Amino acid sequence: MDSTTRVDRWLWAVRLSKTRADAATACRGGHVRVNDKPAKPSTPVRAGDTVRTRLYDIPRVVEVGTVIEKRVGAPVAVTCYVDHTPPPPPKESTPAPPQRERGTGRPTKRDRRRMEAFERASLLHGVEHELTDQD
Structure with a gap:
Protein backbone atom coordinates (compact mmCIF):
# COMPACT_ATOMS: atom_id res chain seq x y z
CA MET A 1 0.00 0.00 0.00
CA ASP A 2 1.35 3.40 -0.98
CA SER A 3 1.09 5.72 2.03
CA THR A 4 0.56 9.43 1.50
CA THR A 5 -0.08 12.48 3.65
CA ARG A 6 -0.74 16.18 3.16
CA VAL A 7 2.34 18.26 2.41
CA ASP A 8 1.55 20.81 5.15
CA ARG A 9 1.21 18.04 7.72
CA TRP A 10 4.44 16.37 6.56
CA LEU A 11 6.44 19.63 6.68
CA TRP A 12 5.23 20.17 10.24
CA ALA A 13 5.83 16.53 11.26
CA VAL A 14 9.47 16.51 10.10
CA ARG A 15 10.07 19.88 11.76
CA LEU A 16 10.75 21.95 8.65
CA SER A 17 8.05 24.36 9.82
CA LYS A 18 7.31 25.41 13.36
CA THR A 19 3.55 25.08 13.03
CA ARG A 20 1.20 23.41 10.60
CA ALA A 21 -0.43 26.78 9.98
CA ASP A 22 2.95 28.18 8.86
CA ALA A 23 3.34 25.29 6.43
CA ALA A 24 -0.17 25.82 5.04
CA THR A 25 0.43 29.56 4.66
CA ALA A 26 3.68 28.88 2.79
CA CYS A 27 1.82 26.51 0.45
CA ARG A 28 -0.89 29.07 -0.25
CA GLY A 29 1.78 31.72 -0.85
CA GLY A 30 3.53 29.62 -3.49
CA HIS A 31 6.62 28.86 -1.39
CA VAL A 32 6.23 25.07 -1.54
CA ARG A 33 6.64 22.89 -4.62
CA VAL A 34 6.24 19.11 -4.80
CA ASN A 35 8.07 17.53 -7.74
CA ASP A 36 8.50 21.03 -9.23
CA LYS A 37 4.76 21.74 -9.23
CA PRO A 38 3.13 24.37 -6.99
CA ALA A 39 1.58 22.69 -3.97
CA LYS A 40 -1.59 23.40 -2.07
CA PRO A 41 -1.65 22.46 1.62
CA SER A 42 -3.63 19.32 0.72
CA THR A 43 -1.19 18.10 -1.96
CA PRO A 44 -0.26 14.48 -1.18
CA VAL A 45 3.38 13.50 -0.73
CA ARG A 46 4.81 10.01 -1.07
CA ALA A 47 8.19 8.49 -0.36
CA GLY A 48 10.59 9.59 -3.11
CA ASP A 49 8.90 12.94 -3.82
CA THR A 50 11.04 16.08 -3.93
CA VAL A 51 9.78 19.00 -1.85
CA ARG A 52 11.18 22.50 -2.37
CA THR A 53 10.29 25.02 0.32
CA ARG A 54 11.10 28.53 1.35
CA LEU A 55 10.08 28.74 4.99
CA TYR A 56 11.35 31.54 7.24
CA ASP A 57 13.47 32.86 4.33
CA ILE A 58 15.45 29.62 4.20
CA PRO A 59 15.28 27.73 0.90
CA ARG A 60 15.28 23.93 1.35
CA VAL A 61 15.26 21.01 -1.09
CA VAL A 62 14.38 17.70 0.54
CA GLU A 63 13.43 14.26 -0.67
CA VAL A 64 10.70 12.47 1.24
CA GLY A 65 12.15 9.34 2.83
CA THR A 66 9.40 8.29 5.22
CA VAL A 67 5.83 9.55 5.26
CA ILE A 68 4.77 10.49 8.77
CA GLU A 69 1.69 12.33 10.02
CA LYS A 70 2.49 12.88 13.69
CA ARG A 71 5.20 15.25 14.86
CA VAL A 72 8.22 13.36 16.15
CA GLY A 73 11.42 14.28 17.95
CA ALA A 74 14.19 16.05 16.06
CA PRO A 75 16.56 13.03 15.90
CA VAL A 76 13.78 10.88 14.39
CA ALA A 77 12.53 13.67 12.08
CA VAL A 78 15.94 14.04 10.41
CA THR A 79 15.79 10.38 9.32
CA CYS A 80 12.49 10.93 7.49
CA TYR A 81 13.97 13.00 4.66
CA VAL A 82 17.15 13.41 2.66
CA ASP A 83 18.37 17.00 2.50
CA HIS A 84 19.54 18.06 -0.98
CA THR A 85 19.77 21.76 -0.11
CA PRO A 86 22.83 23.32 -1.76
CA PRO A 87 25.24 24.96 0.66
CA PRO A 88 24.76 28.72 1.05
CA PRO A 89 27.19 30.92 -0.86
CA PRO A 90 30.12 32.17 1.20
CA LYS A 91 29.50 35.51 2.80
CA GLU A 92 31.59 38.32 1.45
CA SER A 93 33.87 39.77 4.04
CA THR A 94 33.10 43.43 4.44
CA PRO A 95 35.53 45.70 6.20
CA ALA A 96 34.50 47.02 9.58
CA PRO A 97 33.03 50.52 9.50
Whole structure:
Protein backbone atom coordinates (compact mmCIF):
# COMPACT_ATOMS: atom_id res chain seq x y z
CA MET A 1 0.00 0.00 0.00
CA ASP A 2 1.35 3.40 -0.98
CA SER A 3 1.09 5.72 2.03
CA THR A 4 0.56 9.43 1.50
CA THR A 5 -0.08 12.48 3.65
CA ARG A 6 -0.74 16.18 3.16
CA VAL A 7 2.34 18.26 2.41
CA ASP A 8 1.55 20.81 5.15
CA ARG A 9 1.21 18.04 7.72
CA TRP A 10 4.44 16.37 6.56
CA LEU A 11 6.44 19.63 6.68
CA TRP A 12 5.23 20.17 10.24
CA ALA A 13 5.83 16.53 11.26
CA VAL A 14 9.47 16.51 10.10
CA ARG A 15 10.07 19.88 11.76
CA LEU A 16 10.75 21.95 8.65
CA SER A 17 8.05 24.36 9.82
CA LYS A 18 7.31 25.41 13.36
CA THR A 19 3.55 25.08 13.03
CA ARG A 20 1.20 23.41 10.60
CA ALA A 21 -0.43 26.78 9.98
CA ASP A 22 2.95 28.18 8.86
CA ALA A 23 3.34 25.29 6.43
CA ALA A 24 -0.17 25.82 5.04
CA THR A 25 0.43 29.56 4.66
CA ALA A 26 3.68 28.88 2.79
CA CYS A 27 1.82 26.51 0.45
CA ARG A 28 -0.89 29.07 -0.25
CA GLY A 29 1.78 31.72 -0.85
CA GLY A 30 3.53 29.62 -3.49
CA HIS A 31 6.62 28.86 -1.39
CA VAL A 32 6.23 25.07 -1.54
CA ARG A 33 6.64 22.89 -4.62
CA VAL A 34 6.24 19.11 -4.80
CA ASN A 35 8.07 17.53 -7.74
CA ASP A 36 8.50 21.03 -9.23
CA LYS A 37 4.76 21.74 -9.23
CA PRO A 38 3.13 24.37 -6.99
CA ALA A 39 1.58 22.69 -3.97
CA LYS A 40 -1.59 23.40 -2.07
CA PRO A 41 -1.65 22.46 1.62
CA SER A 42 -3.63 19.32 0.72
CA THR A 43 -1.19 18.10 -1.96
CA PRO A 44 -0.26 14.48 -1.18
CA VAL A 45 3.38 13.50 -0.73
CA ARG A 46 4.81 10.01 -1.07
CA ALA A 47 8.19 8.49 -0.36
CA GLY A 48 10.59 9.59 -3.11
CA ASP A 49 8.90 12.94 -3.82
CA THR A 50 11.04 16.08 -3.93
CA VAL A 51 9.78 19.00 -1.85
CA ARG A 52 11.18 22.50 -2.37
CA THR A 53 10.29 25.02 0.32
CA ARG A 54 11.10 28.53 1.35
CA LEU A 55 10.08 28.74 4.99
CA TYR A 56 11.35 31.54 7.24
CA ASP A 57 13.47 32.86 4.33
CA ILE A 58 15.45 29.62 4.20
CA PRO A 59 15.28 27.73 0.90
CA ARG A 60 15.28 23.93 1.35
CA VAL A 61 15.26 21.01 -1.09
CA VAL A 62 14.38 17.70 0.54
CA GLU A 63 13.43 14.26 -0.67
CA VAL A 64 10.70 12.47 1.24
CA GLY A 65 12.15 9.34 2.83
CA THR A 66 9.40 8.29 5.22
CA VAL A 67 5.83 9.55 5.26
CA ILE A 68 4.77 10.49 8.77
CA GLU A 69 1.69 12.33 10.02
CA LYS A 70 2.49 12.88 13.69
CA ARG A 71 5.20 15.25 14.86
CA VAL A 72 8.22 13.36 16.15
CA GLY A 73 11.42 14.28 17.95
CA ALA A 74 14.19 16.05 16.06
CA PRO A 75 16.56 13.03 15.90
CA VAL A 76 13.78 10.88 14.39
CA ALA A 77 12.53 13.67 12.08
CA VAL A 78 15.94 14.04 10.41
CA THR A 79 15.79 10.38 9.32
CA CYS A 80 12.49 10.93 7.49
CA TYR A 81 13.97 13.00 4.66
CA VAL A 82 17.15 13.41 2.66
CA ASP A 83 18.37 17.00 2.50
CA HIS A 84 19.54 18.06 -0.98
CA THR A 85 19.77 21.76 -0.11
CA PRO A 86 22.83 23.32 -1.76
CA PRO A 87 25.24 24.96 0.66
CA PRO A 88 24.76 28.72 1.05
CA PRO A 89 27.19 30.92 -0.86
CA PRO A 90 30.12 32.17 1.20
CA LYS A 91 29.50 35.51 2.80
CA GLU A 92 31.59 38.32 1.45
CA SER A 93 33.87 39.77 4.04
CA THR A 94 33.10 43.43 4.44
CA PRO A 95 35.53 45.70 6.20
CA ALA A 96 34.50 47.02 9.58
CA PRO A 97 33.03 50.52 9.50
CA PRO A 98 35.40 53.25 10.62
CA GLN A 99 35.26 53.89 14.34
CA ARG A 100 35.68 57.20 16.10
CA GLU A 101 38.34 57.43 18.74
CA ARG A 102 37.18 56.77 22.24
CA GLY A 103 36.52 59.88 24.28
CA THR A 104 35.99 62.26 21.36
CA GLY A 105 32.33 62.73 22.26
CA ARG A 106 29.36 62.89 19.95
CA PRO A 107 29.97 63.77 16.33
CA THR A 108 29.10 67.30 15.35
CA LYS A 109 26.57 67.99 12.63
CA ARG A 110 29.43 68.55 10.19
CA ASP A 111 31.14 65.29 11.22
CA ARG A 112 27.88 63.37 10.84
CA ARG A 113 27.28 64.75 7.34
CA ARG A 114 30.81 63.85 6.29
CA MET A 115 30.40 60.30 7.63
CA GLU A 116 27.07 59.87 5.81
CA ALA A 117 28.54 61.18 2.55
CA PHE A 118 31.44 58.78 2.92
CA GLU A 119 29.11 55.82 3.51
CA ARG A 120 26.90 56.75 0.54
CA ALA A 121 29.90 57.07 -1.78
CA SER A 122 31.34 53.76 -0.60
CA LEU A 123 28.06 51.93 -1.10
CA LEU A 124 27.37 53.42 -4.52
CA HIS A 125 30.80 52.92 -6.00
CA GLY A 126 32.28 50.18 -3.85
CA VAL A 127 35.38 52.31 -3.58
CA GLU A 128 36.99 53.82 -0.55
CA HIS A 129 37.15 57.61 -0.64
CA GLU A 130 39.24 59.99 1.40
CA LEU A 131 37.48 62.48 3.57
CA THR A 132 38.44 65.99 2.63
CA ASP A 133 37.65 69.17 4.44
CA GLN A 134 35.12 71.07 2.34
CA ASP A 135 34.75 74.47 4.00
